Amino acid sequence: xxxxxxxxxxxxxxxxxxxxxxxxxxxxxxxxxxxxxxxxxxxxxxxxxxxxxxxxxxxxxxxxxxxxxxxxxxxxxxxxxxxxxxxxxxxxxxxxxxxxxxxxxxxxxxxxxxxxxxxxxxxxxxxxxxxxxxxxxxxxxxxxxxxxxxxxxxxxxxxxxxxxxxxxxxxxxxxxxxxxxxxxxxxxxxxxxxxxxxxxxxxxxxxxxxxxxxxxxxxxxxxxxxxxxxxxxxxxxxxxxxxxxxxxxxxxxxxxxxxxxxxxxxxxxxxxxxxxxxxxxxxxxxxxxxxxxxxxxxxxxxxxxxxxxxxxxxxxxxxxxxxxxxxxxxxxxxxxxxxxxxxxxxxxxxxxxxxxxxxxxxxxxxxxxxxxxxxxxxxxxxxxxxxxxxxxxxxxxxxxxxxxxxxxxxxxxxxxxxxxxxxxx
Amino acid sequence: xxxxxxxxxxxxxxxxxxxxxxxxxxxxxxxxxxxxxxxxxxxxxxxxxxxxxxxxxxxxxxxxxxxxxxxxxxxxxxxx
Numbered sequence: 001x002x003x004x005x006x007x008x009x010x011x012x013x014x015x016x017x018x019x020x021x022x023x024x025x026x027x028x029x030x031x032x033x034x035x036x037x038x039x040x041x042x043x044x045x046x047x048x049x050x051x052x053x054x055x056x057x058x059x060x061x062x063x064x065x066x067x068x069x070x071x072x073x074x075x076x077x078x079x080x081x082x083x084x085x086x087x088x089x090x091x092x093x094x095x096x097x098x099x100x101x102x103x104x105x106x107x108x109x110x111x112x113x114x115x116x117x118x119x120x121x122x123x124x125x126x127x128x129x130x131x132x133x134x135x136x137x138x139x140x141x142x143x144x145x146x147x148x149x150x151x152x153x154x155x156x157x158x159x160x161x162x163x164x165x166x167x168x169x170x171x172x173x174x175x176x177x178x179x180x181x182x183x184x185x186x187x188x189x190x191x192x193x194x195x196x197x198x199x200x201x202x203x204x205x206x207x208x209x210x211x212x213x214x215x216x217x218x219x220x221x222x223x224x225x226x227x228x229x230x231x232x233x234x235x236x237x238x239x240x241x242x243x244x245x246x247x248x249x250x251x252x253x254x255x256x257x258x259x260x261x262x263x264x265x266x267x268x269x270x271x272x273x274x275x276x277x278x279x280x281x282x283x284x285x286x287x288x289x290x291x292x293x294x295x296x297x298x299x300x301x302x303x304x305x306x307x308x309x310x311x312x313x314x315x316x317x318x319x320x321x322x323x324x325x326x327x328x329x330x331x332x333x334x335x336x337x338x339x340x341x342x343x344x345x346x347x348x349x350x351x352x353x354x355x356x357x358x359x360x361x362x363x364x365x366x367x368x369x370x371x372x373x374x375x376x377x378x379x380x381x382x383x384x385x386x387x388x389x390x391x392x393x394x395x396x397x398x399x400x401x402x403x404x405x406x407x408x409x410x411x412x413x414x415x416x417x418x419x420x421x422x423x424x425x
Numbered sequence: 426x427x428x429x430x431x432x433x434x435x436x437x438x439x440x441x442x443x444x445x446x447x448x449x450x451x452x453x454x455x456x457x458x459x460x461x462x463x464x465x466x467x468x469x470x471x472x473x474x475x476x477x478x479x480x481x482x483x484x485x486x487x488x489x490x491x492x493x494x495x496x497x498x499x500x501x502x503x504x505x
Contacts, residue, residue: 068440098442138468 005184006425008258009090009246011082011195012360015051015239015347018058019085024364026346027372028397032223033347034237043202047214049222051239051348052200055081067156072143073116074199078242078353079149080156083110083193087157090246091258100158107161108193109180110149110244111172113352113412118201119144149197149242161189167352169412170312171269172196173243174355178267178418180247190249197242198353205238213281213316214238226349227376228313228342229323229384229393236314239348243356260425261363265405266299267420268292278415283318285325288417292329292409295419301405303330306338306421308371308406310362313342314349320383322411327387337388338407339398345375355410355418362406366424371398426497433496436473440466452494470496478504 010020016033017023026033033051040048055061060081064070069077084094124144127135142148150163162183168175173196180194198204208214215235218225226237253260272278272287296303309326313319319342326340327333343358350357365371373394380390409419430452437456438447446460457464467490471482474496480503490496 134468134472137472138465 002185003187004250005181005247005264006250006253007245007261007264007363008248008253009086010261010360010363011085011087011089011244012357013053013055013078013082013242014357015053015241018053018055018060018081020089020364023360024368027361027364028370030346030373030375030397032375034222034225034239036219036222039202040205045206045209046212046216047209047235047238048219049225049237050200050205051237051241051350053078053241060085067152068139069143069152071139072152073119073148074240075112075116075118075197076143076148076152078199078240079110079195079197079244080152082195082197082242082244083108083149083153084156086193086244086246089259090248091256094156095158098155102158102160104160105190106159106192107183107189108150108153108159108163109166109176110153110193111166111176111196111352112146112149113167113169113172113198114204115146115167116144116148116199117203118199121201121203150193153193159193161192168416169414170314170349170351170354171410171412171416171418172352172355173357174359174408174410174418174420175269177245177247177264177356177359177420178269181264181267184247184249190252192247193244194247195242195244195356196353198240198351200240208238215315224376226315226345228311228315228345228374229319229377229381230315231379231381233315233317233319233381236316236344237348239350241347241350241357242353243360245356245359261367262422263425265301265421265423266295267418268294268298269418270294271417272415274415280415281413282415283321283411283417284415285321285328287415288325288411289329291417292326292407292419295407295421299421301421301423303332305405306330306407307403308362308365309338309340310358310406310408311340311342312409312411314344315342320381323384323387333387335389335392337392339371339392339394340388341372341374341394343372345377346372355408359408359420362408363422366403366406366422369399369401369403371401371403373397429497429500430493432477433474433493436470436477437462437493440469450493452497453492455492456490474500480504
């Protein structure tokens with residue numbers, strides 16, 4: 001008998017808001033977190049806009065000092081801030097001393113796309129090259145290892161189940177949720193922290209700049225740069241941040257009267273195999289459609305149940321193809337197409353963290369009965385206009401709307417796909 | 426010696442989760458066992474001492490540092 005799995009806690013570090021409340025307000029009001037960065041201009045980036053959460057102003061900053069994380073990768077800092085918010089949101093206490101007993105029922109899968117390159121660039125490479133290795137100090141590994149997010153949160157919270165980091169490019173955050181979901185579903189854990197985190201560093205973003213997959217057309221108008229589904233979308237806007245969920249076995253959550261945001265009905269992960277039109281950087285439609293069908297089947301849900309799609313929609317030429325894939329997979333079009341919005345229009349593309357940040361946006365929409373605006377697509381791409389009725393994409397927030405069920409999908413380099421179906425309990 | 430003791434406590438304090446254990450420490454307090462400092466942090470304490478007193482502490486001497494008094498002795502010898 002498979003266990004049922006629910007979301008009982010949420011934590012978020014986003015360029016347009018740190019903490020659930022600020023983030024939700026930003027979503028409702030359509031506030032963009034994207035800015036122009038002089039550092040990128042000085043380095044002669046083609047794309048000089050991006051999104052970086054300002055944790056220096058965060059009330060959670062004291063946590064970083066308390067747990068000696070000031071010199072840790074931003075990847076780990078964001079993960080810890082989001083993770084501890086999610087933990088307390090779920091109704092748990094943060095132990096005051098490291099002597100608390102281990103919690104063998106709770107684990108953490110916290111992924112990242114590119115990882116801790118900030119620490120490699122700032123310290124590991126230059127200090128090693130200068131032959132003063134001991135100056136790396138003893139914390140260098142824990143502050144730069146890819147599993148640093150889950151390891152650090154375990155050190156604070158005493159998590160004694162599986163601790164690891166997954167990585168599948170822009171698919172990472174959605175994949176981590178599915179991995180954690182399956183672990184609880186199969187009875188191997190009662191509770192999992194699931195999410196992903198991506199740091200800011202010019203060394204993180206320059207490879208994407210070199211590929212010309214980031215936009216170069218809006219350096220003076222940062223809030224217009226990320227324009228998923230627009231005819232003038234010209235590349236994604238790089239961004240950083242983290243999102244974290246507490247997933248929990250339903251009966252356990254009920255017994256302790258936990259807040260329940262939604263049930264995860266099912267999920268699916270696959271790849272198009274970089275065949276049939278798929279490549280390292282482009283999705284195979286067949287693979288995407290199989291993934292969405294796989295999620296629906298795993299969830300035992302019908303396409304008609306889906307009220308809202310939280311798209312991957314990254315503001316590239318792949319957006320029209322994504323809409324076409326959704327339409328074919330769900331067999332829905334025109335006015336019958338579900339509502340759809342792109343959280344990347346507000347926060348940019350946080351690479352590995354994107355899937356979980358966007359999932360959190362949709363969970364906030366479900367909880368607070370609204371759909372956030374999808375910015376900058378007034379000039380809807382004609383190929384998209386042919387598939388769905390334009391009213392299905394909100395340009396202003398839609399309020400007082402009941403979202404009973406939503407689908408979240410992410411796609412990434414390697415032709416990898418993932419899709420999750422969430423439902424109100 | 427009183428100053429050196431206070432200075433070393435100040436260095437160790439940075440790496441302590443329970444600061445009070447360090448505040449109440451004696452010369453004979455063991456850095457890892459009594460003050461609950463993570464053993465990996467000894468590397469950082471040694472580096473801080475090297476930088477503060479402009480000395481170099483070799484691997485053999487590092488292994489001898491168990492208590493605060495041991496650290497004081499190493500510094501006095503190297504400075505001597």
